[in-house]
Amino acid sequence: MSEERVGVYVCHCGSNIASVVNVEDVAVWAKEELADQGVVVARDYKFMCSSLGQELIQDDIKEHGLTRVVVAACSPHLHEKTFRTACNRAGLNPFLCEMVSVREQVSWVHTDKELATNKAKAMIAGGVERVVHHQPLEPLHVPINPATLVVGGGIAGIQAALEIADSGFPVYLVEREPTIGGHMAQFDKTFPTLDCAACILTPKMVDAGAHPNITLLTWSEVERVDGFVGNFTVTVRKKARYVREDVCTGCGICIEKCPVKVLDQNFEAGLGYRKAVYRPFPQAVPKYPVIDTENCTYFKRGKCKACQIFCPTQPNSIDFEQKDQFIQIQVGNIILATGYDLFDPRRIPQYGYGRLANVFTSLEFERLCNAAGPTNGDIVLRDGVTKPKSVGIIHCVGSRDRRYNNYCSGICCMQSLKFAHLVKERTGADVYNFYIDMRTAYKDYDEFYQKVLEEGVHFVRGRVAEVTDAARKPGEEGKLIIQVEDTFIGKQRRIPVDMVILSAALQPRADANEVAQKFGIACSTKGWFIEKHPKLDPVATMTEGIYVAGCAQGPKDIPSTVAQGAAAAARVLGRIQMQELALEPIRASVIEEKCSGCRICNDMCPFNAIIFHEDRMVTEINPALCQGCGTCVAACPSNAITGTQFSTEQIMAQIEGLLMFNVEGELIREMAYA
């Protein structure tokens, strides 16, 4: 017979639970049959999480002197905090409350009402048995280092860095390319207002580069992350630039004098050239160039040094001996804004990209119509001179396609409309958009669609089957023929055009999984970083102190990216202002008098929380480093390590409770031998 006084609360969740589980019966049963386990009150209520539901619990705690509470409702991931807080308000330690997920684990997944009700009862019995072994816990307080690391210098990272820096706190902005700016720096115009990307981005880049609170680490990558929220130690590899940042003035003479021309696959998307010593574009921040050792004549053959010879600075800025540097920085919070990769349309061979010269990717087209791009903004065919008379724009290339990515990349419709408008405006060509569904949600987007419609752009609803140069009919010779079913008229059509633009999908970075692992955050099987809650906590991650922003979390347009960057910064600023953070007290600890010093546990902790004292021959756990996984608890052959909130006693008791009766509801506990 338990000495605790337990209250059991069964939620109907409207009809979400009550339509499958006989909640009234469960409550009555709990009061009667779990009295020996300590249950003194059991109630069912329409919405336990409502303020009235919470008050019900609070009143009972006071009136009935409850010492433990079990709430059978939704997943603890949704409302554990709600009910813990309610308990706390009534003077009960929040950790003396246990949630049983009878919605996600019973009513939403089972159909047989009787069996579902049995299961709900068993789960409540498990919760009651468990909760009597709970201990009151107090949160652990850790100080927050006010510095922040932002990884990725695209618009999301820049926005986040500026927000934090403007508030007066130090930021390290790490970017693996030679310049910040990200994908947005490659774009020409931005939808729906058509302001030029460079005009709105470069001032921010300059701000970030010159900001006294921002330490810019470009051409750099994060190697290692140690520590925990408030106290991360991050090792950054600053790759050798071969250009001394302390003396280089960014005059660009080295670039001018470099004799090696390299096809720029990166920034110019393969349409333009750069030198072996280069900066991706003139407004790059920082202004210092980088030597590309793969193509530099000196690095390949040991001679040339034109850049060094012509460098006007004293001392010379070119340093061929430069080595990668490893820098350690201390930060309290980290924002990951690592962006996306573009889907490679070569994976869809029937669209001809890479085989048919005049099939372009969306990024190529951005460079093509960019005034600072390889053609100075002239929209021309691959030959560099011919203006297209007709252009086909294919949406959903690699998106909404079971063979590649099921998801909608979100930006392609608007991007394709923007392309259509630009082509029309600059060339007067006939433009055909091939789409599955037109998705123009958000402010001023649909208005832009209407405008493009009025401009006389053709829209064909249907997924393009093929782009081919094999002419079958007169008028098709020398053209790219787009074969498509026009689903509005229910007919196959062949539309000859001069140029095809593929609106390619946004994909997770190829190394997203590696990055997620490095920072200890969760990543979907695809490779998008997983936020703490898709709606209610969209920029935090499961790992305290690590936030995500921009396309690293999922495909999105510039306004949403900027919003997320700012949101992540706001979260971090909130944390910094707190100065100290209360961590969940789910921690392991060693009972020293039980520890034999066998050292089985010593290699169990990836967070280095386990320390062995040679002098006393016992092990100790650093509670601030412990993340509460319990692996050392389970490893200890002496049960000398205990884990709060997931102790062996709690789990064993829960197992017993869950096995009170079988699937059909017959008591089986009595059968068990002692």
Add this chain to the structure above:
Amino acid sequence: MAEKQFEPLIIGFTCNWCSYRAADLAGMSRAKYPPNIRLIRLMCSGRMDPEFALKALRSGADGVIITGCHPGECHYLEQNYKALRRYLLLRRTLKQFGIEPERVRLIWASAAEGARLAQELTKAVEEIRALGPLSWHNVVAADGDRPLELQHLEEVAA
């Protein structure tokens, strides 16, 4: 009427970050699986103590399912590798206790794999159902001893 089919009772252990969330997702997406499974939340599959499995089997469970994040996706970086090793050694040991490997299973499920988790749980229920009841209390009671023994004691006493 057909004879009622055997309903196995299975205890499942989930990790807080992946598989428990997969179970949440299964719920949110209304993926169905049989009610024969009762889940326990641990912080990590690395918390899975083989004693928990033994306790469940002794106390009436017909099977035990251990779940966690996929290898390489552990929230605590690599603790599921330890869970995997413990599971494999436990399974070997249990084989010597006459417990079929199918009764003690390991399922990796990411937080995104609600539907897959539901499928795997369904499969586990059906396969354990096919094995029949475990009823460990009967195993320990060692059928056949008691009556003879009592008879003997009675006669000695007489």
Add this chain to the structure above:
Amino acid sequence: MSDKPKLAMYWASSCGGCEIATLNIHEHILDVDAVFDIAFFPCIADFKIKDVQGYPDGYIDVCLFNGAIRTSENEEMAHLLRQKSKVLVAFGSCAYEGCIPALSNLTTREATLNTVYLDNPTIDNPNRIFPQPVTEVPEGTLFLPVFYHTVKSLDQVVKVDYTIPGCPPEPHQIWAVLQAVVTALTQGVPLPPSGVVGASNVAVCEECPRQRNVKKIKRFYRPYEVVPDPDICLLEQGLMCLGIATRGGCGALCPQVGMGCRGCYGAVPGVEDQGAKMVTAIASVMDVGKPGELDEVKLEQEIEAIFDTIPDPAGTFYRFSMAHSILRRTRVNGYDRG
């Protein structure tokens, strides 16, 4: 008999080592004799069951009961001695947790009897004669104890007051316990709370002088395969040692002489299942496969290959504690153990 306290020692299913260990307290045996009257001790003096049955209930002050409950006679004697004793001590590993006899819980009664009466190379039993509990002969009915299917510990059939672990218990520990009892009986000091006595509360490692490091084990070796380094933890050298999961008190005698601890003092206090603890601890420190190194199939294969170097995990990890383990025995008529 005098009015000295009465001492009994009885062996159920055991090897007799516990009695030898008791006599190994050397000259202290004289102190025992000085304090106690021996009421029942078949190993050293001639007593009959009838004598015990004749005692009033609680007549024996202390009964040291060694041996597991393997037959109906063992159980019968356990009940009898419980009834006649004030203090019943489960003495040694067999009475405490089944010990070596309980390893037969990993097989069936039939298999055990077959091995002993039929399949053994030195057995000649053409008529396949097995001991029968009840046999009718012209002179009347003969009884033999029933050979149980499952070996049990003493506390699974009667209430036990104290337990002295060990196979056998160490003489200095036996003497320490007897001394405590003698002091209690002669000076009116209260007895210690019931439970395990004559042992430490911490695992064997604490008493082991070998040097220990962070453990990473690549594989296991049988004792004949390697000559162990004399100073380093045996487990780290790949020699199976249950010291990590075994209650101390023995002084780490086996590891000190290069033999891994077999686990005879049973689980550490607070642990229910010594074998499960060995499974988790050993598996935890196997040095194989880091994230991203191997694909899942290959990883599993490599782990299995390491575990192949532990030929009999259940027999190794539960060598002494089978009867007291969570599962207690193997399943019959179930899965073919192959």
